[in-house]
Amino acid sequence: MPMPAPARKSRGLSLSLPSFGGGSGAPPRPPAPQASAPAAPRGGFARAQAAELTAGVADDALAEGPEDAGSAPAPLEPALVEGWLDFDALRLPGAGPQRGRLTRERPRRSRRLAKRAEADVTNLPAPPRAVDPRDTRGQFDHLYAGEGAADVPSNGRLHRVALSAARAPATPRFVTAPREAAEVYREARVENPFDAPLLEGPVEIFVDGALAAQSTLGHVDRGGVLRAGLGVEERIRVARNARVDESSAGLLGGSLAVEHAVTIDLSSSLGMSVEVEVLDRIPVTDDKDVEIKLLSSQPKAEPYSQEELGEPVRGGLRWRVPLAPGGKASVAFTYRVVFSSKSEVVGGNRRE
Structure with a gap:
């Protein structure tokens, strides 16, 4: 009878197949594991069984890691700081040489498309008259929390989302600066x-x-x-008139006094009482040889600096004038400018 055929060798596995003669023999000792690829045995059933066993061994080897798993893991890949700040691409592997160490995932097609969509949304033109908060927020930031959830369609367009609503009383205010515009x-x-x-x-x-x-x-x-x-407010009319007089001043008439008398008239056709703030100015100067003085004001004026608008002015005056329904009111003030008779105000002494 022929001797049994020698067993085929595979990595970490001994496979003994009987001879075609039907004889049997003592199976040989399992060989030591080798790194060579297994040889395909003859016969259809034998080939299928060997392939199945070999695939199982390969899966086990991948799950357990390489034979030198006890060696030092691969160092972290050198990358820029910006790459490690992309938190969506960071992963913590559970197996392999990088197990337990933070790694960066290569951007897949879906992530590239997401980045492109994000850039498209960022580059969308702002709505009319909109201002970027990053340019006007000042020195501090603030978190605005919405009162509820909102659905925003992902169609690459701008959508308005309501964050909060509140009620507060509104106080009407009527203001006019007739020196600049005859409107209220x-x-x-x-x-x-x-x-x-x-x-x-x-x-x-x-x-x-x-x-x-x-x-x-x-x-x-x-x-x-x-x-x-x-x-x-078309139902309140305002008109400003000024009269200028020049006269000599000083002991020997060496000075010139220019007196300005200004009158502001208001008329209302509203069906309710309102209060109108009237704003005006008198000239100012840093020249010590020029004297400017407010002589009279009816009603009495209060200083006005316009600081609440962020554009302060000098020489501002303000009156709070009550207007009855369909009534009229007026404001009058006089100021005088005194300077040397040999000088002249640039643009003419009669500036009103």
Whole structure:
């Protein structure tokens, strides 16, 4: 009888197949594991069984890691700091040479598409009159928490999301600067009802459910006052008239006194009583040889610096004039400018 055929060798596995003669013999000792690839045995069933066993051994080898798993793991790949700040691409492998060490995942096609979509949204043009908060937020940041969840369609377009709503009383204000424009403007003054600052940007104003004006809101701090312009009040008229007189002054007539008498008339056709703030100015100078003095004011004027608008002025005057329904009122003040008779004001002495 022929001797049994020698067993085929594979990595970590001994496979003994009987000869075609039907004889049997003592199986040989299992050989030591080798790194060579297993040889394919003859016969269809034998080949299928060997392939199945070999695949199982390969899976076990991959799960357990390489034979030198006890050696030092591979060092972290050198990368820029910006790469490690991409937290979505960081992974913590559970097996392999980098097990337990933070690694960076190569960007897949889905991540590349997500980055491209993010860039497209970032580069979208801003709405009309919108202001980037990063340019107007000042020195500090603030977190605005919404009162509820919101669904934002992922269609690459801008969508408006309501964060919060609050109610606060609005106080009407009527103001005019007839030296600049013969018009009376109205605005609404609202104290900031939120426990957060309001950023600069566009604002839409509705009166009785109808859109009254579109304006730009300035930065309002927590507890500050919001001033929203409502346009010109056509039912209040204002007119400014001035009279200028020149005369000699001083002991020997070496000075020239230019006296200005200004009158501001107001008339209302409103059906309610209002208060109008009238703003005006008198000249100012740093020349010691020129004297400017406010002689009279009726009613009495109060100094006005315009600091609340962030553009301070000198020589400002303000009057708070009450106007009855369909009534009239007036403001009158006089100031005098004295300087050397040999000099002349640039542009003419009669500046009004």
